[in-house]
Amino acid sequence: MSNAREVLSVRFNQDFSCFSCSTESGVRIYNVNPLVEKINFGITTVGSVSKCEMLNRSNLLAIVSGGTRPKFPDNHLLIYDDLAKKFILDISFKSTVLSVRLKKDKLVVVLKSQIHIFSFPSPTQKLFTIFTRDNPKGLCEIGTLPNTERNILVYPGFKTGSVDIWEPHSMSKNLSSAKNRIDAHQTDVRCMVLNSTSTKLATASQRGTLIRIWDIIMKQQLLELRRGSDPAIISCLNFSKNSEYLCCCSDKETVHIFAVKDTQLNKRLSIKSKTLGSYASSQWGLTGFKVPQETAAECAFGENNSVIVICLDGSFYKYSFTPEGKNHREQYDIYLDCDDDEEFFI
Structure with a gap:
């Protein structure tokens, strides 16, 4: 039951x-x-x-x-x-709906090997269908480039570890010329997110050790961040509204916060070693905090350098942090119990 x-x-x-x-x-x-x-x-x-x-x-x-x-x-x-x-x-649709993305003028529906894009909300009519590799997590993001009404769509490419990008000006029946590809990882992409201006893309692979940030316009890597050395399932990535920071949730119970704009704030190993290779020069989060995440959670930035975490067990966390790497828990609640006495069912 x-x-x-x-x-x-x-x-x-x-x-x-x-x-x-x-x-x-x-x-x-x-x-x-x-x-x-x-x-x-x-x-x-x-x-x-x-x-x-x-x-x-x-x-x-x-x-x-x-x-x-x-x-x-x-x-x-x-x-x-x-x-x-x-x-x-x-x-x-012909198969299970895996994820949905809404914008004021677009509705995106993701199936295992197809993405359907509709005009929205009225009239709602299909604009086109994209055929993709198997995408069991329903990964897809849609954004709008700054100072334009042009949408941009990102989703896993057919090549392992790649991300396809469709430029907004070519969202039409003839899509081949609009597609660009970023070779993001060596293993399948597990998580991705656009920043608020759709100029940066953060990606993580199934391995979950590294997070890479990409320039959407130039299709170039801007930054590589290390979550850890052990494999992990990353459930969420999100930029802050001003794109100065990135937060990350995984099944390792730690929420990581990385500096994206001023990368000198990120931690680095104090030793240099040729045997450690790129690991020795990795950028680690400027701070992080523990939450009991036995299952997936979502994290996002709040006001005044704060991070909100909502977990599937019904718990709600709010932590504040400083650029110096200090953090403090400001709030803990069980959101399922909020307004329980005034709960209404329609």
């Missing part, structure tokens, strides 16, 4: 001011600062849900069913309008 409070996934919105929590009993939306439950859609409205994607702080939510009591098949993408209090869109 399933636990109604079991969390299946969590996901920040685009500016990290809110996050969605998909559970066996529906979907909850939380404000981050202060931590407050804003919306609770129960089992009768949405069923058990595996994924939920917010569109900023708007009334539109993208929902994919999952868990033990789904209301819809997992190959359907649903858009729920909280103002109208109803589903306004239902798109079916």
Whole structure:
């Protein structure tokens, strides 16, 4: 028998001011600062849900069913309008929907070997389909280049460890000329994220020891950061809003914070050794802190040099840090218990 409070996934919105929590009993939306439950859609409205994607702080939510009591098949993408209090869109696909990305004018739906891009929200019509290598994690990010309305799409390339980039001006039926490739890692890419201006891309591989940051325009590596020496499953990467820092969650229970702009802040080994090779010159995080992550978590930057971590066990952490590498826990909560007495089910 399933636990109604079991969390299946969590996901920040685009500016990290809110996050969605998909559970066996529906979907909850939380404000981050202060931590407050804003919306609770129960089992009768949405069923058990595996994924939920917010569109900023708007009334539109993208929902994919999952868990033990789904209301819809997992190959359907649903858009729920909280103002109208109803589903306004239902798109079916040939296989399970693995992830969804929303922008004010685009809807991106990721399947195991296809990515579908739609205009959004109205009219919603398919613009094109991309065929990809097997992408079981549904990796894909869409952004907008600064001072333009041009979208950019990144996703795992057919070559092992590579990332394909599609330039926004060529989002049309003829896509071959628009595709560029970054050879990011020697093993499959496990995690990726664009910064707020879509000019930088951070990637991590299945090995999980190194994080590389790339210039999207020049297709060149800017920085290599070391998470650790032991393999790890990296579940989340995120840039700060000004791209000065990068945070990283993994199954090693440590959240790492790296300096991206002033790399002199990052730690380095105090010894030099030819036998250690590039390891000896690695840049390590300027600071980090422990959270009990037996399962995947999401991390993101808050205000005033703070990092927010939301875990699948229902815990919420907020740590502040300084450029000198000091950190302090400011908040710990169980977000599933927030506003429990005022919980409502639609």
